[in-house]
Amino acid sequence: MxxxxxxxxxxxxxxxxxxxxxxxxxxxxxxxxxxxxxxxxxxxxxxxxxxxxxxxxxxxxxxxxxxxxxxxxxxxxxxxxxxxxxxxxxxxxxxxxDVEPDTxxxxxxxxxxxxxxxxxxxxxxxxxxxxxxxxxxxxxxxxxxxxxxxxxxxxxxxxxxxxxxxxxxxxxxxxxxxxxxxxxxxxxxxxxxxxxxxxxxxxxxxxxxxxxxxxxxxxxxxxxxxxxxxxxxxRLDGFLEARAAIAEIYASELELTTQRALPASRVNHQTYGVLLPEGTGVSDRDRVVVNLRSRGVEAQILSFANNSLPAFAPAGQKAPVAESIAARGIALPLHPAMSREDAKKVVATVREVIER
Ligand SMILES: Cc1ncc(COP(=O)(O)O)c(C=O)c1O
Missing domain, CATH: 3.40.640.10 (Type I PLP-dependent aspartate aminotransferase-like (Major domain))
Structure with missing residues (x-):
């Protein structure tokens, strides 16, 4: 895995x-x-x-x-x-x-x-x-x-x-x-x-x-x-360099929507998130995560729309962009110990699972 x-x-x-x-x-x-x-x-x-x-x-x-x-x-x-x-x-x-749909x-x-x-x-x-x-x-x-x-x-x-x-x-x-x-x-x-x-x-x-x-x-x-x-x-600079190399492979080889950084930003690639196509529901997203894991890629749901969590939902606050990103987002493996081959395997597996 x-x-x-x-x-x-x-x-x-x-x-x-x-x-x-x-x-x-x-x-x-x-x-x-x-x-x-x-x-x-x-x-x-x-x-x-x-x-x-x-x-x-x-x-x-x-x-x-x-x-x-x-x-x-x-x-x-x-x-x-x-x-x-x-x-x-x-x-x-x-x-x-709410959050901006691109950043x-x-x-x-x-x-x-x-x-x-x-x-x-x-x-x-x-x-x-x-x-x-x-x-x-x-x-x-x-x-x-x-x-x-x-x-x-x-x-x-x-x-x-x-x-x-x-x-x-x-x-x-x-x-x-x-x-x-x-x-x-x-x-x-x-x-x-x-x-x-x-x-x-x-x-x-x-x-x-x-x-x-x-x-x-x-x-x-x-x-x-x-x-x-x-x-x-x-060791932080070394970690950042290794993370950027993996993120670069994902960015150039995956066609899924990802997070946009504002101009003049340098990012540490703590998490690499992608959004499944618009209209994907939570159960489809969860199936994608399970399928990726069964093929050796430990994906994870990306994040939470806090306003929808049971602790806060009774207040009835709305955040449609966050809700959509939370429903469609997955995080892909990214850490400094990953090799280029690992990243290529993630790309191939994501393509296989999402195109199916
Ligand atoms: C944005 C943000 N704030 C705060 C925290 C809490 O940090 P800790 O787990 O060290 O308590 C987290 C943890 O993941 C986080 O992602």
Whole structure:
């Protein structure tokens, strides 16, 4: 089976993790601090605060902004449900902005269409690693903007790296991401005071002045994760090159619709999505996924229309473009360990299954 995703964990990661285990210092120490510095250097963000997941990063970012009961937060309709879940966990209401049919990202137009007087913040995802138009959205909204760059480490827009396209951003280091720490995440931000607040919240309020003067949680990153992340980050350019080579084969040999990047973007190819022809229903899409897998290609459904998920559907919000992409989209295998032959096999299998 050609796997959908596979991490490249080698001797360097193993050695770094072993050093931590032998050091006897396991949680949020020098490795975490060094990983934060490395992410600052790589993204150009002013501050980086490591936490235990991308979801934790979103939670702390929105909590720090004071999001709570009675507030609305605009999130993309088409994405993994983490942003909407976090908004709901804070007692606020997620409002789903539809995505553009070509970029599969929200835009100033789609965000503007759902903003209202109760909108407390806007979360914009660089979906599948393709940068959203953060500058355009920033010009159109007057509430705090969070860039959810969970999938987008290494991508850039107009010469600026994802993770530094908005005053506040979040990253994930889940194994599906281009750089992994197993589980892990980071909050990136422009302001020192905001970073200090995240540092307090991630560790029981211990770092507040005076200590414990506000409540906090345990969202610390383990040292083994940070040690692994430092090595992975050093290998990022190699990962990006290998991913781009596979994406290039798919782009030139498959005739299916795929995601369009805005001009001046560089994408990290975290996920390669294709849309089955218009009119394809969910059951046909699921049959295609099963058929691809039975022929040795581990395809996966592409993403979710969050407004249609059981947790959020009762609110009756609509996002027709996201719903269509979610119903017709599949993700194809793409990871740095794939060979050209693997990619050619995926192409041949996709053609065979879809043309049947
Ligand atoms: C856009 C987006 N945001 C947030 C997350 C949550 O990240 P984590 O799994 O590290 O909690 C994900 C995870 O896939 C994601 O795709």
């Amino acid at each position: 050609i796997p959908l995703s596979r991490n490249c964990i080698g001797p360097q990661e193993e050695a770094a993790v072993l050093d931590v285990l032998r050091s006897g210092f396991l949680v949020q120490g020098l490795q975490v601090a060094a990983f934060e510095v490395a992410i600052v250097k790589r993204t150009g963000a002013a501050h980086a605060v490591a936490v235990s997941s991308g979801t934790a990063a979103l939670h702390l970012a929105l909590w720090s902004l004071g999001v709570g009961r009675g507030d609305e937060v605009v999130v993309p309709a088409l994405t993994f449900p983490a942003p909407a879940n976090v908004v709901a966990a804070l007692g606020a209401t997620p409002i789903f902005a 599969w990202n929200v835009s100033a137009r789609t965000v503007g269409a759902v903003m209202g007087s109760r909108t407390k913040a806007v979360v914009v995802v660089d979906q599948f690693g393709v940068p959203a138009d953060l500058p355009g959205i920033a010009r159109a909204v007057s509430v705090p903007l969070i860039e959810d760059a969970a999938c987008a480490l290494g991508s850039s827009f107009d010469g600026r790296f994802c993770g530094a396209l908005a005053p506040i951003a979040t990253l994930s280091f889940h194994p599906r991401k281009v750089v992994t720490t197993g589980e892990g995440g980071m909050v990136l931000c422009e302001g020192q005071a905001f970073a200090d607040r995240i540092v307090g919240l991630r560790n029981h309020g211990m770092a507040f002045l005076p200590p414990y003067s506000a409540p906090g949680l345990n969202y610390r990153m383990p040292e083994v994760c940070a040690a692994m992340g430092r090595v992975q980050l050093e």
